[in-house]
Amino acid sequence: MERAAPSPGLLQPGQREIELDVRTQDVEINMGPQHPSTHGVLRVLIRADGEIVTAAQSHLGYLHRCAEKIGENVDWLQYLPYTDRYDYLAAMNNNLGYSLAVEKLLGIEVPPRGQYLRTLIVELNRIASHLIAFGTYGLDIGAFTPFFYAFRERELLLDIFEKICGARLTYSFIRPGGVFNDAPPGWLQHVEDFCRQFEKKWPEYWDLLVENKIFIERTANVGIIPRDLAIAWGCTGPMLRGSGVDWDLRRDQPYLVYDRLEFKVITGVGYRGTVGDCFDRNYVRMLEMVESLKMVRQCLDQMPEGEVSHPDVGLIIRPAPGEAYVGIENPRGELGHYVVSDGSKIARRVRVRAPSFCNLSLVEHIMPGTMLADAVAIIGATDIVIGETDR
């Protein structure tokens, strides 16, 4: 399993001769940072022999926003809004990861209702994030309409979030010690209504995109990531599960109340092609939406009464000295927060282990040999958020 990292090899310009004295020259294409299908400002330098990609190299940093430096300069609680902004599609999950890490140093436990509310809203946010992944993946493949359908349902979710915390995208709702506030009256009913609506819509997506013959042709057997490669490169989340690895932090290292919920861990099974292809990654996301919906329902059923926050946590937090790493299952994979405290009100170090960053590092190595259109499909199936890869 000694797998040395293959060098991308874009650095020397090269020509190669093929038979019949036809001299071909590879084309170097610069894809991004402004390109419709790089999901933000990723830049991929592709060397292509006609339509075939022979080498690829990712360039990051076009959205580097110094989140980790800011973490060392602002208060523990002041940092919370920055967590919203590095993975803006799943801001609740980021709030949660950071809050859990801080709570680990604080040594406090959130009251049961707070934990249930957190689980509920994190799963809702996972649905919202996967909806975007689904919609934009359709866009990458060339189908425009799924994107709009996904946004229609996402707006319903954003209404729910807005009702509980007032923001559409950057919530800062889950914070060290609990959540910002209790659910307003009628909110849980609202969530239930959404579940009923979404249940009806989900099969439409499945039929519209996932079972579409052209979609299957475009994604099945494309960008295959074998199991051991995915593990060795530190892939997590749907990227890892799409390769058939049965690993989900929610089940295997349960946090919040996940050990009280029943759900299935979805893994890629090669439904239309080989295990670990782009189709499987999308398939995992699609089915995870259903699982998340199930979890939301269970949270609604089990929702206890009581406080939502720990009473001792104020605006100025002084965690005990020490260091804590907490990894949670973000929609994109394992989102880790490694915080180091010296007992003061400002952190020594806030390290974010961003799942997209790790997942993306593999992408340039599976691209060679595919076609140009597949390169787009592979990037899309990785479901990256550039705010998170660059932080």
Add this chain to the structure above:
Amino acid sequence: MLTDPVTAAAPAPPQGNLWTDLMHGVFPDGMPWWMVAVLGAAVAFAAVMLFVTVIAMFSIWLERKVAGHIQVRLGPMRVGGWHGWAQSVADGVKLLLKEDVVVTGADRLLFKLAPALVLGTALAMFVALPFAPGLQIADVDLGVFFLISISSITTIGVIMAGWGSNNKWSVYGAMREAAQVASYEIPLGLSLMPPVIYYGSLSLRTATDMQAGWLGLHWYVFDPLHFWIAIPSFVLFFVAALAETKRAPFDLAESESELVAGFHTEYSGIRFSFFFLEEYAAMFVMSAVGAALWFGGWNFPGVTQMPEGALRDFLCVVVFTVKSMLLVFVMMWVRWTLPRIRIDQVMTLGYKYLTPLSLILVFAAAVLEYFLALAPSVLP
């Protein structure tokens, strides 16, 4: 800019059509034949230009509305008032006013010539369309052949645009277009053969005339003896036409998610609007060919049986345009529903499936005609 080669080559049409009749009305003593030809060509050009612009603008507006409604939104609503009807006008005027960028390092001649060539071919195709019994600019004997051969010239324009732009994305788009059109010419041409065999003529006028009759039963697709060939051949034609007009799922030449904007990445303003117009004009032409060969052209129950005259001609134009626009609508519907195919899959589909299928259909159509010719008395 454009002189119609066909009209110029056929100087004195044997029967008077609308334009020559008009000219004779103005000059009762008759004009020299060349003046008739030149003036006729000029009027025809103006008419085609106007018609194409109107149709293309309407199609663009329709596309945005169709896309909007398929995507559970509304599409243009404000510009001009009712459902944004003036949206295309605003777009057109704005594109006229935009700065016309010619890229550094571009092949200036090709870069500037390409949009004109592309739009010119689109206009030329309208010449052979039979809008009404008295309204066809030129009844070309080789009508179908003329159309498909002219439509491939568009590809040359696209390649010129792609090459001249000094942009890698554009070159990719152009090369994809070249490969795609070269491979889909064959199924496109072959899928037109069954109706041609049925009508025994390449002329669209003859084809339309042969589909006259009560109800739609004389239309090729509904013909009781031929529908089993007509329907598959129409489907083949439609798929090939989608590829020929660069429409989704075959819009590889400008595939937005891969090639930014493909061959017209570097085009702005008026030149870009030429490509835009051409796309919709070509869609209309392809749909019109489909309507003329399979769906009875201008024939419609009630309209066909009317006495000849201006009213009938007008209604025929309406019928023909509506039929074509319905097919254009189907093209839009397809575009906003399906994902895009990859280039190798496009080739596979073209060479391995569409070409053999169309050959089989041609063969079947020929056999059928042979037997029908043998037994004319027993069959209706």
Add this chain to the structure above:
Amino acid sequence: MGALSQKFEDNVLTTKVDWLLNWARLSSIWPMTFGLACCAIEMMAVGGPRFDIDRFGAGAFRATPRQADLMIVAGTVNFKMGERVKRLYDQMPNPKYVIAMGACATGGGPYYKFGYTVMKGVDRIVPVDVYVAGCPPRPEALLEGLMLLQQKIRRQKVVRVPKVAEIPSTPSIA
């Protein structure tokens, strides 16, 4: 329009021509698909079913700057990206407009103090027509930004001579 631009005095004809040209420009503002960060998601939501920027004729998102009229700088611009933003702006043909969407594009936003790579406002490299506040702005805010831009275009003089040092007047109700 090069030969005719800003050559004529105000009169009925030129006023009407200007009105028409401005109407065309403001009715068909094609934005560039140019999402940078969080705000890009709200920009996508503006194109989405609920807000539907296409109602205003501004829904034709073009991927290439050559065909775009409007650059919505939706998100944080850092120095590495700033060069690209500048280049994209230069690639757009005139007339072109820029909306700085959100706090980061307006002035650095939450990254103002400690964001060592963050550009403190995109107006340091490209001229901005409309600033939209918010972090991220709600889609309605971006729509209002678009309408403000439309108002701005409506007052432009295309073929008429612009008055030098014109005092900006408050738009009257009539």
Add this chain to the structure above:
Amino acid sequence: MPALQRDTGWGPMQAYFEAARAAHAALSQAGFPVELHQPNLPVFAAEGEAKELAAAHKEGKHLWRGDAYVQLADRGRIVGLCRFLRDQLAYQQIIDVTAVDHAAEDKELWGMYAFLSLTTKLRLSVKTMIPKDDCRIDSIVPVYPGANWHERETAEFYGITYTGHPDPRHMLLPDDWVGNPLRKDYKFPEEYHGISCV
């Protein structure tokens, strides 16, 4: 409503402690110079813990909470340690490679490595000291290819040279960026390419 069944809301704490203990035992048996660090505060804060912390701080006692970790005394053996962890202790995944700079006047950086085992479901943190005046450590990319980008990122942020790294380019910062931003003594730039930073 009863309290939650489990001890924490942030994941299985005890499993981490045991993982660190087991890994420490196995590593020392294999001859690696490692020591085990375990927190000396209880998992949950008691009443009046703040006072206790303040008192301990005055006395110079180091009370701390959080994850247990294994510290490697000789940073030259990090590659061997990683290979041991991967092959013998089934830590298949590298989760994170990073560094910590505690204060500008410190002589050393912490090099942090986080591992995850998919089979035993355990996590392990390994720490090693990297002196600032000889800021280099061997790259673990030959063992864990997933560490590639993490090392590139840490290298540019902290100025650590990962010797043997296959692709030592800048990761996030522009190629001509000066300075290592996450060092505590980092001075924020005044301008970049003529664009003012303030």
